[in-house]
Amino acid sequence: MKAVLCTEYGAPEELRVQEVPDPEISADQVLVRVHAAGVNFVDALLVAGLYQVKIPPPFIPGGDLSGTVIAVGDSVRDFEPGDRVLASPGIGAYAEKIALHRSQLAHMPGNMDFEAAAVFLQAHMTAYFALKTRGRITEGETVLVLGAGGGTGTAAIQVARALGARVIAAASSAEKLAACRELGADVLVDYGAQDLRAELKAATGAPVVETVRGIGFLISETVR
Numbered sequence: 001m002k003a004v005l006c007t008e009y010g011a012p013e014e015l016r017v018q019e020v021p022d023p024e025i026s027a028d029q030v031l032v033r034v035h036a037a038g039v040n041f042v043d044a045l046l047v048a049g050l051y052q053v054k055i056p057p058p059f060i061p062g063g064d065l066s067g068t069v070i071a072v073g074d075s076v077r078d079f080e081p082g083d084r085v086l087a088s089p090g091i092g093a094y095a096e097k098i099a100l101h102r103s104q105l106a107h108m109p110g111n112m113d114f115e116a117a118a119v120f121l122q123a124h125m126t127a128y129f130a131l132k133t134r135g136r137i138t139e140g141e142t143v144l145v146l147g148a149g150g151g152t153g154t155a156a157i158q159v160a161r162a163l164g165a166r167v168i169a170a171a172s173s174a175e176k177l178a179a180c181r182e183l184g185a186d187v188l189v190d191y192g193a194q195d196l197r198a199e200l201k202a203a204t205g206a207p208v209v210e211t212v213r214g215i216g217f218l219i220s221e222t223v224r
Contacts, residue, residue, distance in 0.1 A: 038064030062093025139164030149176025
């Protein structure tokens with residue numbers, strides 16, 4: 001099969017597509033044909049050898065994927081060939097096929113396409129953890145998302161809206177902010193052309209009085 005292989009640490013541009021052996025599965029594993037794979041900042045860090053976990057080359061990068069089940073091991077009962085699945089294995093997604101333990105897989109919702117599923121887990125789980133677990137956001141609060149045009153930023157907009165929060169999206173271009181509005185952001189701030197603090201004060205009616213550092217963006221609690 002074809003796979004993107006990291007043979008030595010370096011820039012993503014140095015990765016090459018190569019032929020590698022097809023993976024084999026054990027009794028508790030599932031063989032998946034990859035339909036789409038996500039691209040995250042952590043993938044670039046891994047191939048550069050700059051992530052806190054160092055994976056010795058050669059390895060196949062790619063942390064998120066979606067696809068269909070090709071075969072299952074003898075002890076697997078919760079998946080069968082043809083099932084649409086998504087996973088976040090950390091590495092291995094940039095290949096035509098991947099063997100994963102059944103616990104690493106989840107069934108895709110019927111209304112989700114492969115492209116959306118492939119970028120769902122890392123970004124949205126990060127956003128949910130930062131907003132719900134760390135930030136303890138509740139309905140009616142205001143959330144400021146910095147870097148709102150990025151993967152985790154766009155996920156944060158969606159998660160915050162689902163939690164009932166009002167969203168201020170801050171990004172560096174009008175194009176990115178247009179995408180943020182489509183995702184449900186209530187207020188848009190172009191911090192390349194606008195004064196962020198002044199715009200926050202205008203949007204909330206009060207200065208920011210406390211900030212809680214999330215993962216990849218900032219949660220702002222304003223005077224209520």
